[in-house]
Amino acid sequence: MSIEKRMLARELKLIAARPGDIFKPMWFLILVISMVPLALAPDSDLLAEIGSAMIWVATLLALLLNTEHLFQSDFSDGVLEQWLFLDRPLAWLVGLKLVAHWLFHVLPLILITPIAGLMLSVPTEVLIALLITLFVATPALTCFSGLGAALTLGSSRSGILGVLVMMPLFVPVVILAAGVLIRATDGSDTLPLLALLGAFSVVAATLVPIAVSAAIRLNIGGSN
Amino acid sequence: MGWRWFHQWGSPRLFYERAGRWQLVCGWLALILLVAGSLWGLGFAPVDYQQGNSYRIIYLHVPVAFLAQAMYAAMAVCAVVLFVWKMKLADVAMQAIAVMGFAFTALALISGAVWGKPTWGTYWVWDARLTSMLILAFLYLGVIGLRAAIQDPDQAGKACGILVLVGVVNLPIIKYSVEWWNTLHQPASLKLTEKPAMPASMWVPLLVNILGYYIAAAYLVLGSMRAIVLERERRATWVKELVGRA
Amino acid sequence: MIFEPIQIEISQLRCERDDRLLFKNLSIKLESGQILRVAGPNGAGKTTLLRTLAGLFDIQEGEIRLNQQPLKEYLERILYIGHKPQVTKDLTVLDNLKFLTDVDETALKSALSAVGLKGYHDSLVKELSQGQGRRCALARLWCVDAPIWILDEPYTALDVDMVKTLDARITEHVANGGVCLFTTHQPPQQLDYQTLELGHVD
Numbered sequence: 001m002s003i004e005k006r007m008l009a010r011e012l013k014l015i016a017a018r019p020g021d022i023f024k025p026m027w028f029l030i031l032v033i034s035m036v037p038l039a040l041a042p043d044s045d046l047l048a049e050i051g052s053a054m055i056w057v058a059t060l061l062a063l064l065l066n067t068e069h070l071f072q073s074d075f076s077d078g079v080l081e082q083w084l085f086l087d088r089p090l091a092w093l094v095g096l097k098l099v100a101h102w103l104f105h106v107l108p109l110i111l112i113t114p115i116a117g118l119m120l121s122v123p124t125e126v127l128i129a130l131l132i133t134l135f136v137a138t139p140a141l142t143c144f145s146g147l148g149a150a151l152t153l154g155s156s157r158s159g160i161l162g163v164l165v166m167m168p169l170f171v172p173v174v175i176l177a178a179g180v181l182i183r184a185t186d187g188s189d190t191l192p193l194l195a196l197l198g199a200f201s202v203v204a205a206t207l208v209p210i211a212v213s214a215a216i217r218l219n220i221g222g223s224n
Numbered sequence: 225m226g227w228r229w230f231h232q233w234g235s236p237r238l239f240y241e242r243a244g245r246w247q248l249v250c251g252w253l254a255l256i257l258l259v260a261g262s263l264w265g266l267g268f269a270p271v272d273y274q275q276g277n278s279y280r281i282i283y284l285h286v287p288v289a290f291l292a293q294a295m296y297a298a299m300a301v302c303a304v305v306l307f308v309w310k311m312k313l314a315d316v317a318m319q320a321i322a323v324m325g326f327a328f329t330a331l332a333l334i335s336g337a338v339w340g341k342p343t344w345g346t347y348w349v350w351d352a353r354l355t356s357m358l359i360l361a362f363l364y365l366g367v368i369g370l371r372a373a374i375q376d377p378d379q380a381g382k383a384c385g386i387l388v389l390v391g392v393v394n395l396p397i398i399k400y401s402v403e404w405w406n407t408l409h410q411p412a413s414l415k416l417t418e419k420p421a422m423p424a425s426m427w428v429p430l431l432v433n434i435l436g437y438y439i440a441a442a443y444l445v446l447g448s449m450r451a452i453v454l455e456r457e458r459r460a461t462w463v464k465e466l467v468g469r470a
Numbered sequence: 471m472i473f474e475p476i477q478i479e480i481s482q483l484r485c486e487r488d489d490r491l492l493f494k495n496l497s498i499k500l501e502s503g504q505i506l507r508v509a510g511p512n513g514a515g516k517t518t519l520l521r522t523l524a525g526l527f528d529i530q531e532g533e534i535r536l537n538q539q540p541l542k543e544y545l546e547r548i549l550y551i552g553h554k555p556q557v558t559k560d561l562t563v564l565d566n567l568k569f570l571t572d573v574d575e576t577a578l579k580s581a582l583s584a585v586g587l588k589g590y591h592d593s594l595v596k597e598l599s600q601g602q603g604r605r606c607a608l609a610r611l612w613c614v615d616a617p618i619w620i621l622d623e624p625y626t627a628l629d630v631d632m633v634k635t636l637d638a639r640i641t642e643h644v645a646n647g648g649v650c651l652f653t654t655h656q657p658p659q660q661l662d663y664q665t666l667e668l669g670h671v672d
Contacts, residue, residue, distance in 0.1 A: 001572065010561070010569045017560040017594070078554025081526055082570055087546050147390065151383050155373040165366035165387060168359045169394050172401035179405075200397070211390050215383060221527050222379040376488060459489055 003086050004096060011100040022105060025062040026112045032058040033116040044121040051120030052130050052181045055113055059134060060141065060170065064163045066105050067145035070097070071216065075153050081220050090213035094146070098209060102142045110134045129184030133177040136194055140201040143208035144169050150215035154222050172200060236453045237462045239313060243446045250443035257436030265429035272426075278342040283430060285335040287437035289353075292332045292360060295325035295441070299367070300392035303385035313449075315381035316456070318388065319371060320448035324441060326364035333357055352406040356399050363391050377456055473617040473647035475502045476537060478523075483532035485518055492518055493668055496532070502617075502647040505640060505663035507654065514669030516653040517553065517622055523651065524550040524620045536618075549616035553623040556607040559596035563587055563606050566595060573613045581612035584639075586632065601627040611639055619643060621652040637661050 001009075015022060036054050037047055074080040083093050113134060117127040148162030155161070176197045183190045265283035272279040299321045305314035336354055337347040348354070367384050374380035422430075457463045477499065484494040492515030500506055508516045521527045523534060525545045536544040557566045567578050582588060585605040595603050604627045611619065619640070625633055637660040640650050 001568075003572075006569050006572075010558075010565065013561055013565050014558070074558070076554070077558055078552045078556045079558055079570075081550075081552060081554075082556065084526060085524075085545060085548065085550060147386075151370060151387060152373060154379065155375070157373065161369055161373050164362075165370055168362040168366065168398070169391070171359055172394070172397045175401040175405045207393075208390070211386050215386050218379060218382050218386070222374075222376055 003088050003093070007093065007096045008100055011097075011104060015104050021066075022108050025066040025105070025109050028065060029058050029062040029109060029112060029116060030119075032061065033119050036120060048121040048123060051117065051122040052126050052185075053178060054120060055116045055122070055130060056133070056174070056177055056181070058116070059109060059113060060174070062109055063106055063138065063141055064145050064167075066109070067101065067142060068149055068160065068162055070101060070146050070149040071153055072149070075216075075219065080216065084217075084220065090217060091210045094150075094212045094216065095205070095209040098142055098146050098205075098212075101146070102139060106138050106142055110138060123185075125187075126181060126184050129180055129190060132190075132194065133180045133197065136197045136201055137173045137177050138201075140173055140204035140208075141170060143204045143212070147208055147212050147215060150212045150219070153216065154219040173197065176200070236313075236457045236460070240450055240453050243450050247443055247446040247450070250439050250446065254436050254440035254443050257432055258440060261429045261432030261436050265426075265433060269426050269429055270423065275343060278339065281335055281339045283433045285332060285339055286430060287434045288328045288335065289332040289357065290434060291437055291441050292325060292329040292357065294438075295321050295328060296360065296363065296388075296392060296395060299325065299388045303388045303392075306381060306385050307389075312378075312381075315377075315385070316449050316452045317445065318367075318381065318384060319452055320445045322364055322367045322371070322384070324444050324448065326361060326368060328441070329357060329361040329364055333361060350406060352403045355406065356402040359398055359402070360395075363395070367391075471615060471646065473502065475647065476617050476649055477501050478618070478649060479533075479535045479538075480523075481533045481535075483519075483522070483529065483534065485515060485522065485527075485530050487515070487518060494531075498666060500649055500651070502649060503644045505644055505650045505652075505661060507652055507657070507661075507663045507665045508668060509653070509657075509665050510668035516668055519668065520550075520620050520622050520651060520653060521552070524548055526550070544618075547616050548618045548620060549610060549614050550620045551607055551610065551622065551624060553626065555595075555603055557595045557603055560594060562592050562594055563598070564591040566606060567609060567613070571610055571614055577613045578609075581609045582606075584612045585609045585635070601629060601632070604628060605632060608636065611636075611643070617648045619648060619650040619652075621650065623654060624652055625654045625656055625658065633658065634660065 033055060036050075040046060040050075071080060083090060086093060110131065113130060114127060117130065122130065144166045145163070148166035151165065152162040176193055180190045180193045180197065183193065262283055266280055269280070271277055299318050302314040302318040302321065305311050306318065333354070336357065340349060340354075341347050367387055370387055371380045371384050374383055454463055454466075478501075480496060480498045480500075483496040485492045496519075498506070508519055510516055518527065522529060523541075525541055525548070529541075534541045536547075556570075558569075561569075563582065564575075564578060567573075567581070568575075571578070573581075579588075579591065582591060585608055587602065587605055587609065590598065590602065595606060598606065604624075608624060624636060628636065637658050640652075640661060644650055
């Protein structure tokens with residue numbers, strides 16, 4: 001079996017062994033969204049106005065929460081160092097891991113956002129735009145938070161440092177996605193912004209795994 | 225991790241001694257320029273017809289804002305030198321610049337807020353330049369935090385290098401996206417390609433001060449680099465002798 | 471299988487970690503059929519040396535050559551088993567091996583029988599004892615065709631029978647033209663090995 005297939009098979013088996021990993025971020029997302037009307041007011045017009053932005057930020061946080069320890073257990077078990085002996089470049093394997101993570105952990109999160117949208121009375125056309133922006137933007141977000149996770153691997157007291165370090169890099173993605181949502185609310189053309197967002201994701205997905213692999217190699221080189 | 229200096233120039237002891245001399249030169253030069261530029265700018269430059277005397281904060285705000293951005297670029301150059309030539313001094317510079325860069329960014333934010341009060345009537349507005357400066361501050365904090373979290377200086381240096389390089393690629397994207405998000409600010413008052421809108425009696429002292437702050441930054445970075453070299457080389461004989469003498 | 475002749479040449483290797491010189495001027499030659507035990511007190515740099523040889527650490531100073539070629543070209547011919555578990559607790563014994571090796575299931579199952587894990591194929595590693603977990607990690611020695619073995623503390627948590635089995639397997643491996651480097655604090659009785667003593671650097 002090729003390494004690629006083995007990697008995906010392993011991810012699937014790990015999910016079967018730890019299903020909570022998928023549900024906890026979804027749970028977190030819905031819980032945060034439930035807090036919004038409680039903190040604001042149960043006024044559906046008001047909620048609809050800020051709803052899509054709230055859902056975007058909450059999804060971002062859930063994704064970060066989810067990705068923070070992406071490589072941690074493989075690193076401490078010493079399985080990650082075995083990746084260096086597999087007959088593929090480390091950046092490629094990292095890319096595979098990120099793809100698997102996006103498919104099995106981020107995608108479920110995106111698929112649950114319509115429920116959050118209903119909770120905040122987000123209009124359907126905005127909800128569709130929200131789903132599309134999340135589809136297009138999350139690959140970049142996943143890559144960057146993976147980099148945060150890899151950079152802080154070797155430090156036992158890093159806490160949420162990986163998240164703090166990577167968050168500023170999300171600014172362009174958040175701004176572009178918000179732009180799409182605003183245009184969707186107005187009913188104007190969202191395609192140019194979506195194209196930009198997609199381009200950002202593609203470039204990030206190509207280049208960031210190289211940085212992640214460098215960070216992993218670095219941390220393997222520093223551990224005993 | 226121990227030190228291997230690939231270039232004779234990069235020998236920690238030699239650097240420590242030479243940097244001491246450069247620091248002295250920079251210190252005096254910066255002092256002269258800053259006193260001259262600030263006195264001129266604060267005391268003798270004409271009053272702005274729109275903003276009155278409050279515009280004079282540019283003699284602090286503009287130089288530190290320039291430096292805040294330039295220092296991130298300088299850090300990126302250091303990161304490249306670290307990875308390409310494996311020169312440990314570049315890592316020392318990166319560590320020193322990260323802290324100083326954050327300090328200048330904070331100063332730019334604070335002076336911007338102080339300037340904002342008389343100009344816009346509030347300390348903080350989500351204006352494009354203030355916002356990207358705020359993000360820049362977070363980027364610097366990330367570099368400082370990452371270094372603090374990793375024990376081995378060599379490893380910490382490389383991790384910070386990766387972060388800085390990823391950051392410097394993203395910085396223009398962040399800047400443009402923030403500008404696109406908000407284009408409500410007055411246009412940049414000093415651009416290298418255009419003739420500045422200010423009269424010479426205003427911008428000449430500003431140039432003097434910009435130069436003064438740049439040299440002062442060099443003074444601070446050199447001083448902090450010397451301290452870091454001493455700390456990292458604390459087990460070397462020359463450091464022990466030096467500290468013993470003091 | 472019989473391996474082609476191998477020559478590992480370490481010359482003038484030097485390594486410092488956390489401001490401490492672990493070794494310098496380290497030069498060794500190893501050839502097919504040889505077993506090298508890296509010995510020394512805790513913190514002497516045994517793991518560091520093995521990880522440098524496995525390509526996990528960058529060489530700080532000096533050179534490691536395999537058949538006159540730089541080490542980096544040979545990484546796929548190295549089987550490294552570190553002192554970390556090297557297995558994932560939430561996966562079964564068989565699934566762990568399936569990920570790390572590209573061997574068909576029959577070969578995996580016979581390897582597992584060799585290490586005494588027959589009947590545990592579908593047990594999760596977290597359900598096993600520490601010694602059994604170690605056996606699972608070591609099972610790769612019975613099914614992967616890498617000529618160079620680098621084993622960090624392979625005997626930890628193993629019972630007397632398994633130690634014998636492992637010794638026999640190492641002997642068989644070097645008889646086929648392989649090379650084995652390992653560290654341990656309990657010198658094995660049934661192996662014919664050379665010793666490299668670390669920890670005498672000022």
